[in-house]
Amino acid sequence: MKEILVDEWVRKAEEDYESAIDLAQRRKKPVPNTVCFLCQQCVEKYLKAFLTLYDIPFAKTHDLIALKTLCLPVSDDFELIHDFLVGLDPYSVAFRYPGEEATPEEAQEAVKAMQQVRKFIRARLKLEEE
Numbered sequence: 001m002k003e004i005l006v007d008e009w010v011r012k013a014e015e016d017y018e019s020a021i022d023l024a025q026r027r028k029k030p031v032p033n034t035v036c037f038l039c040q041q042c043v044e045k046y047l048k049a050f051l052t053l054y055d056i057p058f059a060k061t062h063d064l065i066a067l068k069t070l071c072l073p074v075s076d077d078f079e080l081i082h083d084f085l086v087g088l089d090p091y092s093v094a095f096r097y098p099g100e101e102a103t104p105e106e107a108q109e110a111v112k113a114m115q116q117v118r119k120f121i122r123a124r125l126k127l128e129e130e
Contacts, residue, residue, distance in 0.1 A: 002052065002053070002055065005052050006049050006052050006053050006125070009045050009046070009048050009049035009052055010045075010046070010049050010125070010127065012045050013041075013042045013043075013045035013046045013049065013118070014042075016038045016039075016041045016042035016045065017038075017042045017114065017118060019038050020035050020038035020039050020042060020110075020111060020114060021111065023035050023038065024107055024108065024111045030104055030107070032101075032102040032103055032104050032106060032107035033095050033096070033101065033102045035102070035107040035110060035111065036088075036091035036095055036102040036106060036107055036110040037091050037092070037095060037096060039088055039091065039107075039110035039111055039113065039114035040062070040064070040088045040089065040091035040092045040110070040114075041092070042114050042118060043064060043084075043085065043088055043113075043114055043117045043118070043121075044062060044064060044067065044092065046117065046118060046121040046122070046125075047064065047067040047068065047071065047121065048067065049121070049125060050071055050074075050121055050124060050125060051067065051070055051071060053125060054074045056070050056071070056073075056074070058070055062089075062092035062093060063089065063092075064085040064086075064088060064089045064092075065082075065085055065086065065089060068081070068082065068085055075124060080120070081116065081117050081120050084113040084114075084116055084117050085117070087109065087110070087113050088110060088113050088114065088117075091110060
């Protein structure tokens with residue numbers, strides 16, 4: 001059962017990953033807010049996949065730093081991705097509502113951060129790089 005949940009988190013994370021990559025490549029009608037949101041969502045789901053694998057309970061949260069903190073007892077090298085998580089964390093909510101706008105440059109940085117965190121966590125989940 002646990003493996004099924006981990007696989008589901010990964011599948012959903014990969015859907016966000018593919019969507020973010022595809023939308024980030026748009027030249028006409030760019031959607032940087034959506035790209036940033038999807039990058040944050042991808043990373044959030046990968047963190048939750050890792051926590052699920054190790055039977056670590058977590059609240060319904062979008063807080064990447066809180067999720068990372070829960071990962072630390074299993075693998076203290078999660079501190080290595082802290083700066084990426086800090087950069088992605090605001091995109092879960094703030095940029096989805098009026099008053100905040102992501103720039104195309106921020107979207108590019110979010111994609112890079114997402115790719116780094118994805119690679120980091122996939123290695124710890126023992127998943128092949130795709």
